[in-house]
Amino acid sequence: MYRFLLSRQWVILTLLALALIPTMIELGFWQFHRHENRIAHNQRIEAAITAAPVPVAELTSPGRTVSDDERYRRVTAEGTYDTEHQYVVRRRTNADDQIGVHVLTPLVLDDGTALLVNRGWIASNGPQTRLPRIPEPPSGEVTVTGRLMPDETTAKSGIKDLKGLPEGMVMLINGTALAEDIGRPVLGGFIELSAPEPSGGTPQLLSSPDHSGIGAHMAYAVQWWLFTAAVPVGWVILVRRELRDRAAARAQEQQAAEQPPATAGV
Known part of the structure; x- marks a missing residue:
């Protein structure tokens, strides 16, 4: 029933999914580390200007x-x-x-x-x-x-x-x-x-450095990890759809084989 997974099309699709999962996990951690670095940077500025x-x-x-x-x-x-x-x-x-x-x-x-x-x-x-x-x-x-x-x-x-x-x-x-x-x-x-x-x-004194923003790095990290979870879910959905389509095709072929041939007119 699952022999279609050995076809060239499905092997390529499965390998692509397996490659995407660790890549997107790593991208998520990259954004997460940028989020942490931004927080540390802001804390460093706060400590410096308040000392x-x-x-x-x-x-x-x-x-x-x-x-x-x-x-x-x-x-x-x-x-x-x-x-x-x-x-x-x-x-x-x-x-x-x-x-x-x-x-x-x-x-x-x-x-x-x-x-x-x-x-x-x-x-x-x-x-x-x-x-x-x-x-x-x-x-x-x-x-x-x-x-x-x-x-x-x-x-x-x-x-x-x-x-x-x-x-x-x-x-x-x-x-x-x-x-x-x-x-x-x-x-x-x-x-x-x-x-x-x-x-x-005059001159206008320069403003203190802005250290309030943390950017959207954490949101990007969560986004990449959601994409990671979506890959195997999507793969399973495609497999089940393929199974359903193949079952429907077999049922249609079986119904056509069991249907008696039409009688020719005299």
Whole structure:
């Protein structure tokens, strides 16, 4: 009764079903792990931005790479802004997705090293082929608080480091690349300023990182596992349908064989 399963068509169909089951199980676990990683990522951000701020020198130094665990950590620093080596970072958006620039100003610390401070966003006021008017930072000794960030690279950010830009304009925030121009050792990474608030509201301080969403990875995982369960169920349904069709065909053949032949007219 089940010999049809040995036919070429049914062997191929069965092998395909057997191949799909582990593949879709693995895809489900892949999405599940992405869900777990997203939750861990959000928890890492929450812990970093809610922790008490520490002096920046405890987490970074010239030539040091800011790790993922240190990203978004709140830090404090005391020093004087170096407005002679101020930069704007091209093609950056604000919370309303308006295109402008970020204002990047070195803060010279007591030991002579510099910390790059992203003071926030300003409108570019036209094509970004010339420097916009940059609001002045506070003068004299200041204490700042901000979120520690790793140096930006093309590999990690996807932003091309264009050449031939106007003087004082950059594409990436990278202390190693700017150290020679600044003329002093620059701490690894930079900070996104969170305090004090700028006078007049400009530059606009950057928003805290959004860490509320977890995406649809868990829903995708469940979806793949439901597909996995549907494969053997579908295979059984097809087998039963084939059995039913074959039984109906045999009954029809038997009925035709038992029916007496029609009598020819005289």
